[in-house]
Amino acid sequence: TDAKKPDQSIIMSQQRKRHIAEYVIKCLKQYGICVFDNFLGVQKGNEIFGEVKHLHSIGAFKDGQVVSESVPRPTQTIRGDKIAWVAGHEPGCQNIGYLVENIDSIIMLCNERRALDTYHVNGRTKLPVYFCTFLAMVACYPGHATRYVRHVDNPNQDGRCVTCIYYLNKNWNVQKSGGLLRIFPQGESKVIADIEPIFDRLLFFWSDRRNPHEVQPAYSTRYAITVWYFDDKQRAAAKERYMQQVLQQSSKQSSKT
Numbered sequence: 001t002d003a004k005k006p007d008q009s010i011i012m013s014q015q016r017k018r019h020i021a022e023y024v025i026k027c028l029k030q031y032g033i034c035v036f037d038n039f040l041g042v043q044k045g046n047e048i049f050g051e052v053k054h055l056h057s058i059g060a061f062k063d064g065q066v067v068s069e070s071v072p073r074p075t076q077t078i079r080g081d082k083i084a085w086v087a088g089h090e091p092g093c094q095n096i097g098y099l100v101e102n103i104d105s106i107i108m109l110c111n112e113r114r115a116l117d118t119y120h121v122n123g124r125t126k127l128p129v130y131f132c133t134f135l136a137m138v139a140c141y142p143g144h145a146t147r148y149v150r151h152v153d154n155p156n157q158d159g160r161c162v163t164c165i166y167y168l169n170k171n172w173n174v175q176k177s178g179g180l181l182r183i184f185p186q187g188e189s190k191v192i193a194d195i196e197p198i199f200d201r202l203l204f205f206w207s208d209r210r211n212p213h214e215v216q217p218a219y220s221t222r223y224a225i226t227v228w229y230f231d232d233k234q235r236a237a238a239k240e241r242y243m244q245q246v247l248q249q250s251s252k253q254s255s256k257t
């Protein structure tokens with residue numbers, strides 16, 4: 001049997017991708033944040049949601065550990081999400097793969113226009129511990145008031161320049177279920193952005209200190225898929241710093257022994 005060909009009717013046209021990229025460029029330049037609704041449509045959105053629920057049902061989600069320089073505090077006070085790293089070609093994840101491919105091509109279109117700030121985005125998410133694989137982070141806030149306190153995704157130049165989040169939550173009611181994403185833009189606009197994590201919504205924002213944000217307590221299961229885009233120069237510098245730290249640590253160790 002021939003490999004399952006994606007349904008031609010829902011391959012996103014180049015023209016639509018260009019239209020979205022124009023919109024993303026305009027918003028990121030003006031506000032540093034961009035919300036685009038009805039990104040893939042109900043059918044594709046449902047298929048992706050189904051794959052994420054399947055991942056959850058087979059226990060693929062692990063507690064979100066916090067990578068922080070400060071003394072690690074119990075994670076449940078900082079963030080309650082559970083995460084699963086997905087490349088998109090694993091069995092049962094091809095629709096997540098379709099989502100990531102489409103986001104990729106939009107970001108690359110923005111990049112061609114030299115529009116992503118001074119960044120040159122050529123790589124996509126790699127595990128924060130410097131593995132060279134490209135991954136999307138599927139996150140679940142399992143309800144019972146799980147939250148993520150105000151934070152910056154990339155406070156110390158680790159290379160990430162754009163955060164892109166795709167939400168999967170049907171008929172989400174913030175009054176009942178909370179889970180609002182609140183962004184506190186640090187630019188001149190200073191207008192707080194309250195973003196509801198609604199189904200088939202795509203969000204982009206600069207990952208650095210321009211966009212501190214928080215996930216308010218969620219009272220229903222809240223799913224999202226995040227991809228971070230790297231600036232290659234910043235990334236290379238971060239890797240260099242990381243390797244220097246490792247070398248210093250090992251030379252300290254060897255001088256002790």
Ligand SMILES: COc1ccc2cc(-c3cnc(C(=O)NCC(=O)O)c(O)c3)ccc2c1
Binds near residue numbers: 067081213
């Ligand atoms: C291995 O190390 C890891 C592993 C996972 C990590 C996940 C995050 C993270 C950052 N931001 C958000 C967020 O802001 N979500 C906003 C929303 O859902 O609307 C979020 O859900 C998760 C940060 C660092 C990590 C380091």
Ligand SMILES: [Mn+2]
Binds near residue numbers: 151152153213
């Ligand atoms: Mn974040």
